[in-house]
Amino acid sequence: MARNVFRATAKSLAQGLAVETEARGFKVQLDEPEALGGTDTGMNPVELVLCALGACQTIVAKAFAPKFRIDLEEFWVELEGDLDPDGFMGISDVPKGFTEIRYTMHFRTNASQEHVEKFAAFIEKTCPVGDTLQRPIQLVPAGVVVEH
Amino acid sequence: MARNVFRATAKSLAQGLAVETEARGFKVQLDEPEALGGTDTGMNPVELVLCALGACQTIVAKAFAPKFRIDLEEFWVELEGDLDPDGFMGISDVPKGFTEIRYTMHFRTNASQEHVEKFAAFIEKTCPVGDTLQRPIQLVPAGVVVEH
Numbered sequence: 571m572a573r574n575v576f577r578a579t580a581k582s583l584a585q586g587l588a589v590e591t592e593a594r595g596f597k598v599q600l601d602e603p604e605a606l607g608g609t610d611t612g613m614n615p616v617e618l619v620l621c622a623l624g625a626c627q628t629i630v631a632k633a634f635a636p637k638f639r640i641d642l643e644e645f646w647v648e649l650e651g652d653l654d655p656d657g658f659m660g661i662s663d664v665p666k667g668f669t670e671i672r673y674t675m676h677f678r679t680n681a682s683q684e685h686v687e688k689f690a691a692f693i694e695k696t697c698p699v700g701d702t703l704q705r706p707i708q709l710v711p712a713g714v715v716v717e718h
Numbered sequence: 719m720a721r722n723v724f725r726a727t728a729k730s731l732a733q734g735l736a737v738e739t740e741a742r743g744f745k746v747q748l749d750e751p752e753a754l755g756g757t758d759t760g761m762n763p764v765e766l767v768l769c770a771l772g773a774c775q776t777i778v779a780k781a782f783a784p785k786f787r788i789d790l791e792e793f794w795v796e797l798e799g800d801l802d803p804d805g806f807m808g809i810s811d812v813p814k815g816f817t818e819i820r821y822t823m824h825f826r827t828n829a830s831q832e833h834v835e836k837f838a839a840f841i842e843k844t845c846p847v848g849d850t851l852q853r854p855i856q857l858v859p860a861g862v863v864v865e866h
Contacts, residue, residue, distance in 0.1 A: 573802045576765050580772025581794035582780055589776040591769035596761040598746050600773040607781060613744040615774035615847045617724050618766060621739035623857075624728025625748040626763035628737040632730055633755060644865070646729035654721045658846050667850030674861035683864050690862040698806050699763045702815030703855045709771075709848055713822035714838040716831050717792070 585609055606655070616668065619703075620649040623671065626699035631677070631689075634696070638689045644678035671703065733757055754803070764816065767851075768797040771819065774847035779825070779837075782844070786837045792826035819851065 578593040580600075587608040588601045600615055602608025613621070624647045635642035650672050657666040675693070677686050694700060726741040728748075735756040736749045748763055750756025761769070772795045783790035798820050805814040823841070825834050842848060 573800050575798050575800055576762075576768060577796070577798045578761075578765050578768035578772055579794060579796050580769060580776045582776050582790075582792055587777045587780050589773040591773050593761040593765035593769060594751070596765075598761070598766070598769055600769075600777075602777060603742070608777075613726075613741040613746070614724075615770045615777065616850070617726050617741035617744075618746070618770040618773065619847055619850060620724060620726035621728060621741060621746055621748075622763045622766040622770060624726055625737040625739050625766065628728045628730050629735045629748075629750060629756075629763065632735050642730075644730055646727060648725070648727050650723050650725045652721050652723055653846060657849075658844065660844075665849055665853060666844060667846040667848070667853065668855050670856045670858060672858040672860040674863065675859075676863045676865055678865040680866070681864070683862075686864050687862050690859065694857070694859060696806065696808075696814060698801060698815040699767055700815070700857055701805075701813055702764070702767060703850065704857055705813060705815065706854055707816050707851045708818045709842070709852055710818060710820040711823075711838065711842060712820040714831075714835050715822060715824045716829070716834050717824055717826040718828070 585611070588612070616651065616653055619668070620651055620671065623699045623703065624649050624673065626697045627675065627693050630693045630697050634692065638692070640679050640681045640685070640689055642677060642679050646676045647673050649673040733759070736760070764799065764801055767816070768799055768819065771847045771851065772797050772821065774845045775821070775823065775841050778841045778845050782840065786840070788827050788829045788833070788837055790825060790827050794824045795821050797821045
């Protein structure tokens with residue numbers, strides 16, 4: 571068992587709903603569009619979830635293409651997810667997060683459609699972020715600290 | 719029903735496992751550390767999932783503090799998640815994604831510990847990314863396109 575622990579932080583910025591996130595020194599600024607109460611200085615967290623899924627599929631594609639003997643010149647994926655903000659706003663009992671996420675994968679390669687479809691199925695079942703989204707994950711509150 | 723559709727793309731870059739993601743014109747570059755086969759030009763997708771969760775909790779905290787009559791000067795959250803890369807590598811049958819995510823929330827405010835703990839519980843149950851992680855999400859492959 572080689573359990574790894576991955577870490578990140580998120581911190582409010584002075585302006586509106588803007589947030590700075592950080593992992594291993596790499597930073598990403600997030601916000602909400604004006605229509606959702608923010609000042610639009612970055613993508614929002616649910617868009618970031620789609621980016622995480624697409625990036626994970628891309629990395630699996632690039633990392634495992636040689637094993638499938640696929641000469642993968644380029645890979646890209648378009649993702650979209652359904653979310654009803656009425657849940658978040660407390661207006662209705664619909665789920666607060668995504669209900670469905672769809673994606674279309676593009677492979678620039680000379681491999682056949684049939685072989686690429688087998689590879690796509692492998693990517694789907696191997697991608698750690700996809701697995702994280704498809705299984706219920708245990709979220710554990712580890713502390714509430716009031717700073718004065 | 720006010721279903722919104724959120725969109726993003728991810729695209730392989732020429733160098734190693736590096737990926738450029740994009741949503742509404744905002745871009746985030748991802749990669750893997752050298753120990754996981756990358757060239758370490760950005761955080762990796764599972765770290766980005768932690769950032770999305772932390773940013774979402776931060777935005778909920780900032781957006782709903784007035785409703786709880788909490789003067790929230792600052793909010794930050796530290797997150798960590800357990801993931802065994804043996805699953806991803808196909809070495810063992812453990813899950814490929816996160817098994818557990820823990821977080822500690824920090825509130826800079828004059829509000830009491832008791833009141834802040836009620837607010838923290840509200841943030842946990844309202845956060846759309848937290849809800850997305852705690853429920854199994856339907857991932858729908860919408861197409862496999864071979865580009866020549």
